[in-house]
Amino acid sequence: MAAEKLQKAIDTLKEAGVRITPQRHAVLDFLLNSMVHPTADEIYKALEGKFPNMSVATVYNNLRVLKENGLVRELTYGDASSRFDCNTSDHYHVICNECGKIVDFHYPSLDEVEKLAQQVTGFDVSNHRLEVYGTCPECQEAKKEQMH
Numbered sequence: 500m501a502a503e504k505l506q507k508a509i510d511t512l513k514e515a516g517v518r519i520t521p522q523r524h525a526v527l528d529f530l531l532n533s534m535v536h537p538t539a540d541e542i543y544k545a546l547e548g549k550f551p552n553m554s555v556a557t558v559y560n561n562l563r564v565l566k567e568n569g570l571v572r573e574l575t576y577g578d579a580s581s582r583f584d585c586n587t588s589d590h591y592h593v594i595c596n597e598c599g600k601i602v603d604f605h606y607p608s609l610d611e612v613e614k615l616a617q618q619v620t621g622f623d624v625s626n627h628r629l630e631v632y633g634t635c636p637e638c639q640e641a642k643k644e645q646m647h
C-alpha cells in the first residue's frame with residue numbers, strides 16, 4: 500500500500516521534471532510510512548543516520564518541492580513547528596493535548612460551513628481546517644498507570 504503510494508508520488512515528481520535524489524526519496528518514503536504528521540526536525544532526526552551529510556535545510560528544501568507538487572500538506576500552528584502531512588485527501592485531525600500527536604479521521608467535508616461563512620462575511624472562502632482536541636489512548640493509559 501505504502502509502496503504503491505510511493506511509486507505514484509515518484510511518478511508525479513518525474514512527470515513534473517523533479518529530480519529524485521536519494522534524500523528526496525527517503526523524505527517521501529518516511530512521510531508516506533509515518534502516520535504521525537512529523538515536523539521537519541523529526542524527519543531530519545529520523546534520516547540523519549542514513550544521510551550523515553544531510554542538513555535540516557535539505558529536509559526543508561525537499562519538503563517545499565513535495566509541497567509544490569501537491570504531495571504533502573503543511574500544517575502550520577502559529578509557532579515555528581510546521582507539521583507535514585502526506586495525506587492530501589480531505590480529512591480532519593484530532594490532536595492530543597498531552598503529547599501533540601495528530602491522527603487523521605474522515606468525515607464528509609463540511610461544505611455548508613464554507614457557504615455560511617461566505618454568506619455571513621462576504622469572504623471569498625477557499626478552504627477550511629477543523630481540529631478536534633483531546634487525550635489519545637496511549638496518554639489515557641499512561642495517566643491510569645500513574646494513578647496506580
Ligand SMILES: [Zn+2]
Pocket residue numbers: 595596597598599600634635636637638
Ligand atoms: Zn497523547
Ligand SMILES: [Zn+2]
Pocket residue numbers: 536584586590591592602603
Ligand atoms: Zn492528516
